C-alpha cells in the first residue's frame with residue numbers, strides 16, 4: 001500500500017527508502033527563476049478535445065488519503081504535444097489555514113496559495129495510465145496555480161462536494177461540466193520542462209506544462225480546501241487533517257525550463 005505521507009517518519013525525506021526514483025533524476029516540483037528560463041517560439045497553445053463534458057455525465061471525486069482527486073473521462077484529451085495525451089484525473093495540492101502557500105511549483109522562490117494538476121497519459125503509445133506512468137514519455141501534467149480573488153463559480157462545481165469526501169476512501173459523483181472553465185487565461189503562456197510525479201513512486205515520466213497565469217478563488221473557497229478533508233478514515237480515533245500536501249522544490253542543475261512567452 002502507499003505508506004508515505006507529507007509529515008513525520010514517512011515524510012518526503014524518507015520517500016527514497018521505499019521509492020528509489022524519489023531520490024533520482026528529473027524530480028519535480030521546481031522553482032522557476034530567470035536564469036534557468038529560455039524562450040522557445042515552438043511552444044504552441046495546447047488544444048483541449050472533449051473537455052466540455054455534459055451534465056448528464058459524471059466524474060468520480062475521491063479522497064485517497066493524500067489528495068482529493070477527480071477521475072476524468074477517456075473522451076478527454078490534449079493535442080499539440082509530441083503525442084496525443086488522454087486525461088486520467090485531476091487533483092490538488094494546498095497549504096493550511098494559517099499559511100495559504102501550498103503550491104508545488106514556485107516562481108522566483110514564491111509559493112502560490114494552491115495548485116491543480118490535470119494528469120494525462122500518452123494514449124498513442126500506451127493502453128492506460130498504469131502502463132504509461134513509469135515511461136519517460138508516459139505522462140503529461142497540466143498545472144494551474146491559485147491565488148486569492150473573487151469567488152470562482154467554476155471551481156465551486158468541485159469544491160461544493162468536499163463535505164462528502166471528508167475522509168479517506170470516501171467518494172462522490174460530480175455532474176459533468178466544462179473542465180476548460182478551470183483553466184486560466186492566456187493558455188499560450190506557460191512553463192515547460194521534463195520532470196517527475198511529485199508523489200511516490202516519483203517516476204521521471206512527466207512532461208510538465210505550468211500555466212504562467214494563476215486562477216483566482218475566494219478566501220472562503222481556499223479555506224474550505226484547507227479545512228475540509230482528512231487523510232484518515234472516518235472511524236480513525238486519531239484523525240489527521242489533510243493539509244500541506246505539497247512536495248518541496250527539488251534541485252534543478254544544468255537544465256532549462258522553456259517558456260512560451262517573452263518576459
Ligand SMILES: NS(=O)(=O)c1c(F)c(F)c(S(=O)(=O)CCO)c(N[C@H]2CCc3ccccc32)c1F
Nearest residue numbers: 066067069091117119129133141196197198199
Ligand atoms: N503531483 S502528481 O501529478 O505527480 C500526482 C499526485 F500528486 C498524486 F497525489 C497522485 S495520486 O494518484 O492522487 C496519489 C499518488 O499516487 C498522482 N497520481 C499518479 C501517480 C501514480 C498514478 C497512477 C495512475 C494515475 C495517476 C497516477 C499524481 F500524478
Ligand SMILES: [Zn+2]
Nearest residue numbers: 091093117198
Ligand atoms: Zn499533483
